[in-house]
Amino acid sequence: xxxxxxxxxxxxxxxxxxxxxxxxxxxxxxxxxxxxxxxxxxxxxxxxxxxxxxxxxxxxxxxxxxxxxxxxxxxxxxxxxxxxxxxxxxxxxxxxxxxxxxxxxxxxxxxxxxxxxxxxxxxxxxxxxxxxxxxxxxxxxxxxxxxxxxxxxxxxxxxxxxxxxxxxxxxxxxxxxxxxxxxxxxxxxxxxxxxxxxxxxxxxxxxxxxxxxxxxxxxxxxxxxxxxxxxxxxxxxxxxxxxxxxxxxxxxxxxxxxxxxxxxxxxxxxxxxxxxxxxxxxxxxxxxxxxxxxxxxxxxxxxxxxxxxxxxxxxxxxxxxxxxxxxxxxxxxxxxxxxxxxxxxxxxxxxxxxxxxxxxxxxxxxxxxxxxxxxxxxxxxxxxxxxxxxxxxxxxxxxxxxxxxxxxxxxxx
Amino acid sequence: xxxxxxxxxxxxxxxxxxxxxxxxxxxxxxxxxxxxxxxxxxxxxxxxxxxxxxxxxxxxxxxxxxxxxxxxxxxxxxxxxxxxxxxxxxxxxxxxxxxxxxxxxxxxxxxxxxxxxxxxxxxxxxxxxxxxxxxxxxxxxxxxxxxxxxxxxxxxxxxxxxxxxxxxxxxxxxxxxxxxxxxxxxxxxxxxxxxxxxxxxxxxxxxxxxxxxxxxxxxxxxxx
Numbered sequence: 163x164x165x166x167x168x169x170x171x172x173x174x175x176x177x178x179x180x181x182x183x184x185x186x187x188x189x190x191x192x193x194x195x196x197x198x199x200x201x202x203x204x205x206x207x208x209x210x211x212x213x214x215x216x217x218x219x220x221x222x223x224x225x226x227x228x229x230x231x232x233x234x235x236x237x238x239x240x241x242x243x244x245x246x247x248x249x250x251x252x253x254x255x256x257x258x259x260x261x262x263x264x265x266x267x268x269x270x271x272x273x274x275x276x277x278x279x280x281x282x283x284x285x286x287x288x289x290x291x292x293x294x295x296x297x298x299x300x301x302x303x304x305x306x307x308x309x310x311x312x313x314x315x316x317x318x319x320x321x322x323x324x325x326x327x328x329x330x331x332x333x334x335x336x337x338x339x340x341x342x343x344x345x346x347x348x349x350x351x352x353x354x355x356x357x358x359x360x361x362x363x364x365x366x367x368x369x370x371x372x373x374x375x376x377x378x379x380x381x382x383x384x385x386x387x388x389x390x391x392x393x394x395x396x397x398x399x400x401x402x403x404x405x406x407x408x409x410x411x412x413x414x415x416x417x418x419x420x421x422x423x424x425x426x427x428x429x430x431x432x433x434x435x436x437x438x439x440x441x442x443x444x445x446x447x448x449x450x451x452x453x454x455x456x457x458x459x460x461x462x463x464x465x466x467x468x469x470x471x472x473x474x475x476x477x478x479x480x481x482x483x484x485x486x487x488x489x490x491x492x493x494x495x496x497x498x499x500x501x502x503x504x505x506x507x508x509x510x511x512x513x514x515x516x517x518x519x520x521x522x523x524x525x526x527x528x529x530x531x532x533x534x535x536x537x538x539x540x541x542x543x544x545x546x547x548x549x550x551x552x553x554x555x556x557x558x559x560x561x562x563x564x565x566x567x568x569x570x571x572x573x574x575x
Numbered sequence: 576x577x578x579x580x581x582x583x584x585x586x587x588x589x590x591x592x593x594x595x596x597x598x599x600x601x602x603x604x605x606x607x608x609x610x611x612x613x614x615x616x617x618x619x620x621x622x623x624x625x626x627x628x629x630x631x632x633x634x635x636x637x638x639x640x641x642x643x644x645x646x647x648x649x650x651x652x653x654x655x656x657x658x659x660x661x662x663x664x665x666x667x668x669x670x671x672x673x674x675x676x677x678x679x680x681x682x683x684x685x686x687x688x689x690x691x692x693x694x695x696x697x698x699x700x701x702x703x704x705x706x707x708x709x710x711x712x713x714x715x716x717x718x719x720x721x722x723x724x725x726x727x728x729x730x731x732x733x734x735x736x737x738x739x740x741x742x743x744x745x746x747x748x749x750x751x752x753x754x755x756x757x758x759x760x761x762x763x764x765x766x767x768x769x770x771x772x773x774x775x776x777x778x779x780x781x782x783x784x785x786x787x788x789x790x791x792x793x794x795x796x797x798x799x
Binding site for chain 2: 177243244266267268269270342383384385387389500501515516517518519520521522542543544545546549550553562563
């Protein structure tokens, strides 16, 4: 019987989704001036490629910072199979061109993509120079392919309307996305934090634990395991190892180091446009170190003129007790995942119930009427994402599928 | 001594999985448990193996045709199967059956601050079984099933989603031994490996992967 099980497990397909495109990550926007980038953002009708990407897509620019350099990226969120495009400015051409890749998160389908910006003027397609007159329509024209083969399939997107501008938090679980979704960076890594906004996120949730010597780090699971880290011979809880040991002996599944909470927040402040960080309390014990780091980086964000909220999540009664034990709770924003009475009792400004409880419209409206923000977690099912967004009652959704949340939010009318 | 008796003269054994029709009008049944191990892709570091009570009831209709039914329940979620099998001996020892099963499953979770969810669905399982009588009282059955999704509906609070596209969900293979246990009591003991995109027992995890995952199951049943 064991032999049979081994045989069956051995025959299982090994799922991989390597990114077929190598980004140059060249700073700057090239010919894509702020006005052009603004004009490009919107909901587009898919005229060629609808079979693979759905009838409409949402285009959104994002950026990362490296010192004084800013690199711009275009994300395309599709309505099928948690699909998205990540494109960078193609500096090799003298037209408004982009290149990158597309991916479907529900499976392993991926491929190369190229797009150029055109304008339909008086019924004819022509180069876009940056200004639109009445009756003009922006058109993204290009090609896509499967895997690493050169793109040969036609892709045409025609502008239809602006993005939904309703304020809404799109929060990516585990710092940007799950390792099991075969993203190009590991969950809870500095690298996935830098990717998060390109995946549609406006904020991230990160999992905080303490090392043996009390350093707050990012790690989700209770133990070191091959799901998250490369083979290393170490086992057991991360809390059994010092930061030095983890730093020198452990690599996450895609080769990254386990980051400290400080490294993660440094990245958020200095390299991203993210507006929200949800520190999920995975540890049991004193909260003072996390509180100190939260306050330190809140100050850094203010100095950097960054609109950033860093909030401590309280998912359990243990976490509530740790919060209550803090000697000074000033400037310590919290998010309560427990019921409304505990949330009120703590005077948490944010209430975050599980999505599996349903929309809870009355409770949500009551909490909002008291000036609280209400998020829901961790919602990945695309049809339910669509329905929760259509309900129009929550202030944000935490998801492993931020491209799906982004799509349904931006196309919502 | 028993081995010298030709297989054609071996007495019929109590069986549930072995592809041989009961005598027309006769019932046969079993009760036991199914242990399903959750795929790491869904439950990550947590390994859950919640047993389901497993009850089988079958009735002979003709010499070759018999009706089958099966109830699996974990209290908060249950699965009822109804089906038909056509079975025939190929040799003294080798038997074959083709069947078609239809299952309806239902789950409801009401846990304070965690769940207010229900779901139900319909699946069908065209199947083929090959049985071999290894000895006069030991039978091996190998069964292959195609898993077809027919309908799925899930509700959280007052929101519901429905998927009614008919599609192949995966395949399953079962290896089952049926033999004496004690005091004239016979048992079915075996292993089923479903390689599929969805498993009713894990509806509450809301798996979004469009990938087939392995769901190993250990099956044990007392033939009544």
